[in-house]
Amino acid sequence: MASENNPYRSDCPINYSLEMLGDSWSLLIIRDIIFAGKRTYGEFLTSDEGIARNILANRLQQLTCKGILEKKPHHTDNRKDLYVVTDKGLDLIPILLELSAWGAKHEPSTSHGQSWVAETNLDREQLVQRIRQSVLEGRSVFDSVGD
Amino acid sequence: MASENNPYRSDCPINYSLEMLGDSWSLLIIRDIIFAGKRTYGEFLTSDEGIARNILANRLQQLTCKGILEKKPHHTDNRKDLYVVTDKGLDLIPILLELSAWGAKHEPSTSHGQSWVAETNLDREQLVQRIRQSVLEGRSVFDSVGD
DNA sequence: TCATTTCAGTTTCATAATGCAACTGAAATA
DNA sequence: TATTTCAGTTGCATTATGAAACTGAAATGA
Incomplete structure (x- = not known):
């Protein structure tokens, strides 16, 4: 590669x-x-x-x-x-x-007083969840996402 | 601190x-x-x-x-x-x-074939834009966001 | 069963990066 | 004009990195 x-x-x-x-x-x-x-x-x-x-x-x-x-x-x-x-x-x-x-x-x-870090990102969270799941299931990410 | x-x-x-x-x-x-x-x-x-x-x-x-x-x-x-x-x-x-x-x-x-990195995150993008703007305007982020 | 191969590290040693403290030279300040 | 402040640099000891050879245990093949 x-x-x-x-x-x-x-x-x-x-x-x-x-x-x-x-x-x-x-x-x-x-x-x-x-x-x-x-x-x-x-x-x-x-x-x-x-x-x-x-x-x-x-x-x-x-x-x-x-x-x-x-x-x-x-x-x-x-x-x-x-x-x-x-x-x-x-x-x-x-x-x-x-x-x-x-x-x-x-x-x-x-994490003193950094309340603004909690302002979350939900679209991002969805992609992360999908990848996370595939790793936990023992699959490589390349099996579940693109490429 | x-x-x-x-x-x-x-x-x-x-x-x-x-x-x-x-x-x-x-x-x-x-x-x-x-x-x-x-x-x-x-x-x-x-x-x-x-x-x-x-x-x-x-x-x-x-x-x-x-x-x-x-x-x-x-x-x-x-x-x-x-x-x-x-x-x-x-x-x-x-x-x-x-x-x-x-x-x-x-x-x-x-960036060979990693089309999936483009799956974007719009909530996140909004927060980033706000911070970016405050830096460009010469303000510290602590002026514009929380704390 | 016994020799060979594969595997996950370790060891050795040369080179590069880090970190501390003292130093420098230019510009601001009093 | 003397002193202070500032952004770096220099010297040197310590630590981290990187390449290559080595080790010992477990798997494999005859």
């Missing part, structure tokens, strides 16, 4: 996403931008998880390279830059919501 | 999920179980991405520790074990779907 003309480990879209985002920190930076309105190096540094300065610099650079963030000059302070999400970055919102919902469900101590 | 009584880097549910799953390989193993019906060490080894044997063994052990997989004896071959997803693991289906949708959208070369 792997093709030789792309630079990724395989031609699976989940794999692509994980090659882009599959580490401990990248999605936390996106979270800080999207859910906390952070925009500068210094603001990202203050997050609870305590990312190291060099790792932060590295991830900001990589996310920029990958077209998920964009670096723009700060209008009133020339020492600072603003990191803003691109459209590609904004499209990560559903992933963040699902990560949040899963985390909140399976480690309830993390 | 970080509390002192949990063992995680912070009390954010997204952070919890990333501490559980934030690496290149864990979700690929879950993908193989859920979307390809794989169940044994040997089957996971054959995936296109080419995970190393030691890394695979390590991830299977960690995912089992974390309550996402369960190791069961193979009924007809005592050399093998079956790795099956728990309920906690099945709850990862929405995350996998979103990762797949994002990957397929932003690297179209990865």
Whole structure:
């Protein structure tokens, strides 16, 4: 199934996403931008998880390279830059919501006041139920859905 | 915001999920179980991405520790074990779907024949639109949604 | 029954990524 | 003009990754 003309480990879209985002920190930076309105190096540094300065610099650079963030000059302070999400970055919102919902469900101590994560999605829920059922019945998903 | 009584880097549910799953390989193993019906060490080894044997063994052990997989004896071959997803693991289906949708959208070369990823979710889409809009307008999400 | 193969890991070792703390140089502030 | 703030960088110790060879138990075939 792997093709030789792309630079990724395989031609699976989940794999692509994980090659882009599959580490401990990248999605936390996106979270800080999207859910906390952070925009500068210094603001990202203050997050609870305590990312190291060099790792932060590295991830900001990589996310920029990958077209998920964009670096723009700060209008009133020339020492600072603003990191803003691109459209590609904004499209990560559903992933963040699902990560949040899963985390909140399976480690309830993390679900402080995030009542809005409960705003549910019923069409999505139906598809998930069908896949879930096929896994429980020992079938592969490819037997029950498309392809 | 970080509390002192949990063992995680912070009390954010997204952070919890990333501490559980934030690496290149864990979700690929879950993908193989859920979307390809794989169940044994040997089957996971054959995936296109080419995970190393030691890394695979390590991830299977960690995912089992974390309550996402369960190791069961193979009924007809005592050399093998079956790795099956728990309920906690099945709850990862929405995350996998979103990762797949994002990957397929932003690297179209990865979206071979997965027509079923297009089965959309409109309630979810509405929430995403609201958040997206608030980010674009420079507001923090906490300004526009709950809390 | 006995030799061979298959299987799930483990071990070894080289290389890369992480994380901490001290440092730098430019721009803002007093 | 001196000091502070800011976004990074550098150096270094520790940890994780990855490839390949190895192990020991169970299945298979003669």
